[in-house]
Amino acid sequence: MDVxxxxxLLDWYSRYARDLPWRRTRDPYAVWVSEVMAQQTxxxxxxxxxxxxxxxxxxxxALAQADEDTVLALWAGLGYYRRARTFLQAARLVAxxxxxxxxxxxxxxxxxGRYTANAIASxxxxxxxxxxxxxxxxxxxxxxxxxxxxxxxxxxxxxWAERVLDRERPGQMNQALMELGARVxxxxxxxCGECPLSRPCAAYALGCPTDFPAPAPKAEVVERHVxxxxxxxxxxxxxxxxxxxxxxxGMWCLPTEVLAQPLAxxxxxxxxxxxxxxxxxxxxxxxxxxxxxxxxxxxxEDLKTLGIPTAHGKALAIALRALxxxxxxxRMAVGRESTA
DNA sequence: AAACCGGGGCC
DNA sequence: GGCCCAGGTTT
Numbered sequence: 419m420d421v422x423x424x425x426x427l428l429d430w431y432s433r434y435a436r437d438l439p440w441r442r443t444r445d446p447y448a449v450w451v452s453e454v455m456a457q458q459t460x461x462x463x464x465x466x467x468x469x470x471x472x473x474x475x476x477x478x479x480a481l482a483q484a485d486e487d488t489v490l491a492l493w494a495g496l497g498y499y500r501r502a503r504t505f506l507q508a509a510r511l512v513a514x515x516x517x518x519x520x521x522x523x524x525x526x527x528x529x530x531g532r533y534t535a536n537a538i539a540s541x542x543x544x545x546x547x548x549x550x551x552x553x554x555x556x557x558x559x560x561x562x563x564x565x566x567x568x569x570x571x572x573x574x575x576x577x578w579a580e581r582v583l584d585r586e587r588p589g590q591m592n593q594a595l596m597e598l599g600a601r602v603x604x605x606x607x608x609x610c611g612e613c614p615l616s617r618p619c620a621a622y623a624l625g626c627p628t629d630f631p632a633p634a635p636k637a638e639v640v641e642r643h644v645x646x647x648x649x650x651x652x653x654x655x656x657x658x659x660x661x662x663x664x665x666x667x668g669m670w671c672l673p674t675e676v677l678a679q680p681l682a683x684x685x686x687x688x689x690x691x692x693x694x695x696x697x698x699x700x701x702x703x704x705x706x707x708x709x710x711x712x713x714x715x716x717x718x719e720d721l722k723t724l725g726i727p728t729a730h731g732k733a734l735a736i737a738l739r740a741l742x743x744x745x746x747x748x749r750m751a752v753g754r755e756s757t758a
Numbered sequence: 759a760a761a762c763c764g765g766g767g768c769c
Numbered sequence: 770g771g772c773c774c775a776g777g778t779t780t
Contacts, residue, residue, distance in 0.1 A: 457765045460778060464764095497776030504766085531766045552766040596764050605762065606780075636760085637772095665775045693759090694776050728776070758773060 419561075419582040419618065424591070426614040428584065430715055431594035434601065436461075439468060441593070449479045453534045454505050458498060467496055481506065482513035490668055490725025497694075499727065503668055504529035521547045532576075541589035548579035549592045553599025559631035560603060563620035567632050574613040603627075607624070626705055637696045643677040644699050646730065647706040648687065648737035649713055655721065655734065656706075656713035670724040673710070688736035692729040701729065703736045 419428075435441065438461065440452035451471055455464045471492055475481040481489070486506060493502035508527040518524040521539035525532065532550075539545040550572075551559075557563065558578045564571065584591035602609045608627050610616045621627040648658030649672070658673060660666040681702045692699040716724065718738065726734070 453764075456763080457773095458763055458776075460763050463777065495777085498765090498774065499776090500774070529766065533765060537764075549764080552762070553764060593764085600764075633761090639759095660775095667775085692776090695774060697775070699775095704768085 419615075423615055423618050424582065424584055427594050427598065428587065428590055430614040431590060431597055433594070435597050436601075439465075439472075446538055447481075448472065448543050449538050450478075453537050454501055454529065455496065457501060457534070459496060463496070467492070478509050479513050481509040486668065487725060491723055492725075494669070494725045494731070496726055497728070499666060499669055499725070501529060502508045503757050519543070521545050537592060540592050544589065545587045546583060546585040548576065548583045549589075549596070550575045550579050551596055551599075553596045553603070554579055555598045555599075556605065556631060557595055557603045557615075560608070560621035560627050561615060561619050561631060563624060565630055565632040567634065571631070576670075639696055639698055641698045641700065643680050644701050645675050645677055645681050646701060646703045647673045647675065648696035648703055648733065648740075649673070649706050649708070649710060650737065650741065651709050651715065654715035654717055655737075656710055656715055657724070657726075658713050664729045666730070668725070669727045669730070670714075670716075671727065673706070673713070687740040690732050690736070692732065694729075699729065701733065703733045704742075705737070705738075 438452070440448050443449070452464065452468060455467055455471070461647075474488075474492060475484060484506070486503065489502055489506050490499060493499060496502075505569075508529050511527060512518070518527065520543065521535045524530050524535035524538055527535075530538075536545075536547040536549045540547050540549065542671040544719075555575050558575045562574075562578065564574055566574065579592075579595070582591070582595075598613070598615070602613045603615075606628065608620075610622050610627060613619070613622075616622045619627070622628045656673075657670045660669050660671050662668075680700065681704060684700075685704045687705065689700070689702045692701055721734065
């Protein structure tokens with residue numbers, strides 16, 4: 419990329435960058451929070467979680483002192499819950515040992531890979547290290563008309579990002595490339611007319627920007643029938659904390675069971691589908707009247723303070739509605755009796 | 759349904 | 770270097 423193109427990109431970024439809360443600061447904690455939340459997650463989804471998080475845990479020390487339940491409760495709904503637990507672990511290391519002073523030092527923290535380490539170091543420390551995320555990959559693939567796949571493509575991306583990096587303003591350059599990918603060089607309908615890099619872009623010259631990057635091979639989808647057991651006893655819900663190695667580790671969950679075939683309709687309180695990564699769960703909710711001693715018991719009000727993954731939240735909502743409908747039905751029945 | 763998202767860890 | 774993670778949103 420020549421000097422004029424690089425200036426054009428940085429100029430575009432200074433004009434059109436989204437005003438995101440973590441772009442108003444160079445506080446490494448704030449930037450770190452945003453980067454961890456944004457992993458595999460769209461920025462629009464992150465925003466409300468980010469605001470809530472910063473209010474509750476305004477500093478790395480505040481986070482380090484928090485208990486895991488509180489952290490998971492604030493993360494509930496963002497998915498990939500391992501991120502939250504790993505982040506807490508890393509925050510405790512930083513609170514104990516102090517802030518990393520380079521990208522290499524950041525890279526040593528759990529949950530901090532090459533992308534995150536370089537993003538924070540370039541933005542907060544001004545270190546001249548490149549970043550490659552999904553946006554940069556797409557920008558690179560089109561700019562260089564590289565339809566490669568796999569490790570060779572990955573290497574080329576990083577080499578390109580390193581080569582085009584503005585060594586005086588690495589943070590601005592890295593964010594400019596990502597922002598361009600997010601706002602202009604979009605997957606399906608790129609706005610080449612608004613792109614500061616259209617002139618030197620190889621895919622634009624070829625007239626087929628959306629041919630790049632090459633589509634990834636599809637992973638096989640695994641389908642499974644799962645029953646969520648709704649234990650309700652004495653006005654409380656019976657939940658268990660998922661153990662390490664289980665799905666939703668650390669989160670509060672209904673007991674579940676994988677079935678060979680769908681549960682009979684007569685036992686079902688409701689159904690929903692839940693897709694995660696390459697798994698498609700066909701979910702059904704059913705009452706379980708037994709008082710299981712291994713469960714912890716929470717009132718409906720208590721549920722709001724727990725870290726409950728989305729699928730289990732859906733199941734609880736179905737059970738709660740069934741409960742409400744049943745009591746409504748009872749009141750109607752009582753009403754009919756009294757007027758009779 | 760599929761594609762995509764400001765990836766990381768693991769072997 | 771290939772696979773898994775135990776998600777949500779958008780088209």
